[in-house]
Amino acid sequence: MSKVLFYLLDVGHAFAEGSMEIRLWGVDSEGKTVLVRDRSFSPWFYLICRSKSEAEKALNLINSSKTRFHKIRSTELVTKKLFGREVTALKIACQDHESAAEYSESLQKLPQVSGIAENDVRPTEQYLLQRGLLPCTWIEAETEFAKEERLVAGGSFRLTGDIRPSGDRARPALKIMSFAVLYSASGRNRLILVSARTSEGVSVQFEAEEDEGSIISGFVDFVHDNDPDMVVGYQSNSVDWPLLMRRARDLRLRLDVDRAGGEPHPSIHGHISIAGRANVDLFEIARDQAEPKVKTLENVVEHLGIARHALRVEDCEIDQAWKDPEKRKRLRDYAAQKAELILKLSEAFLDYAIQMSSLTGLPLDQVPAATAGFKVDAYLIREAYKLGELIPQRVERPYYPYRGGLVLAPKPGLHENIAVLDFTSMYPNLMLLYNVSPDTLLQAGDREADAYEIPGLGYRFRKSPEGMYTIVLNNLLTARSAIKAKIDSLRRDSAEKRVLEAQEQAVKTIANAVYGYAGWIGARWYVREVAESTAALGRNTIETTLNEARNLQLELTYGDTDSIFVENDAKKVEKLEATIRERLKMEIKMDKVYARVLFTEAKKRYAGLLEDGSVELVGLEAVRGDWSEIAKKVQEKVVEIVLREKSPKKALEYVRNIVDSIHRKDVEYSQFVIWKTLAKPLEAYEVRAPHVEAARELIRDGWRLTLGDKIGYVITSTPGKLYQKAKPYIKATVKDIDAEYYAANQVIPAAFRILEILGVSEDQLPKPTAQRRDRSVVEFMEHKP
DNA sequence: GCGGCGCTACTACCT
């Protein structure tokens, strides 16, 4: 017998010699690959019964049909909780997940059975729950050496005894491989070039000489030679892997890049799974971040300061460049750069992904692919298991909307010295304060003297014991404070500090998402009343705060959900904070002070000048991804002139100059591009829209588009509706640009939004001239058949 | 045939 200590990277299950086997893949302290196989696991499900006697009846029935249910390993009558209520249930554990699925299907039809639970929790997830293990943590296992396998450098072991967390979390040195695929993007989608790079500094490229086969076989060999623990790409789950898999299939080649002699395969959350290696698509992490708006690899690394002036090649140039021997070198450099940037980006994202993995229990490769809702789901599953709560089935249900946060109409105009006060973690703290949780909600008929009643809604939540959300949020908020304190105690930037910051970010993400999760119909613990009550408590909180501010004669300019904007009167603000603390048991704190702030008539749109001289724009065109750069730049500049110099005149002058340069087309082409997300399949659109028409044109040219792709288009001088004027930006030049559109529908509205607040009238801004109108009429006539 | 009007679709933002 030998003890194996390893860092868990991937979990899988398989059938071996007729029985189900859980496979734990990891690395040991020397960085060698380890595989631990466990054949002792029995996946389970629960049958919920109406009463104990009914449960006994069902149990007898099942136990007397041993032949029919011969793959049941054990049955047990248990008392559990479901949504905080005691239930009697039968725990049925089976030989493997297939028999579990089959039996759960038939047994839930028994008349004694009123419900079912945990049948839709994946076997690997059940395994980790039962053994108390988390991915991206160290585990010790009592095993015996099974065999030396070609694909498992550190050896393959069979679990013979205990398996448990070792308590250590320090990340070992992981072997990482990045890769990027270049392909002929339009039409046939043939492989042109694959570039790969390892964290040990090995770099390689595979090119199509005669055929693509050499690329695939070369790549597969490279993966095995370097044996990475983690494979990183950019859009690799949506583009690179599917393309490699498709071409390998077409060419009848095996893409056996995993550690078990198998091929990549689609898994949950739409990601590609590679047994024994963590396959991570860094685009999926970038996707969750607000900036940059257009998330190309080059934009993302530049935004993060990882690289500057990254080499850029448009997808549509690749074919041509490859055919031209002169340009081939540039293409090779571009592919090599991609692999390098992806590797660097993985360093920037890895700490966060690891922390999220060990917090939620999701394997590392699933973390980036899982949406926020599923991350919370995974986290709650772990906490519920520890609390002895059954994990409810995910069920389809109807959607009922409810009222959300309160938004005040701003006082339009320019204001000086305005303080922004906001509640720290308002929703989580309200849920804590009122024990708002799926398992504390009382039903209409419940008699419970000691309960919180939600004003205006009448829902009641019992005061004790603490609900699941209460416990969880308490843990998360307490952990976050502790992590923050630790970060503050570390003065200099260090690896330890960065890990803590990543951990804090992960904890914060989950804590902030719990409220939204509660109101999400896809949630296992969906209870609309929980979300609805929290939002109602939030409205009351902000209402009370507003009233107290009025009592103190503290002038209000704006407020949204958990924040209020007031005159910066230190004494009154302090009084307000104290009153709120006392009356509501909530913390409202001054977040920042605007030396000057400008509100439009609209909610959720304003611009402020901070005391350090920096300018912030909120909600305005300039911070939106779907306006042209030129319009955004002009609006930002106007805001700066207005806030810093209070000179609408100067701003006006600036706008006039820019509009002139637009008409002269003395503006860089990229400034005209408008980006919009393709949010649904083309055929699902009910109206014609510019970005949809541009997307259709790209498809006609043979491009593959994915849901969620950003479509870049420009408005050309083609006559007609806007959607007829739109052209994919790669297919037009500055000559095609409709200057009048950009002046009249982009730059001027964005600038006027700010200037009108300062009393500038519309006719002080440039307007379409007769001459310009005439020219478009001429063009229109010329285009007539 | 066309402009004005009101409604809807669509996207992306704020907290």
Place this chain on the structure above:
DNA sequence: ACAGGTAGTAGCGCCGCG
């Protein structure tokens, strides 16, 4: 597919207009 609240542009159908 974490929530609701909100702004803004453009498309589209309808109406009136001798």
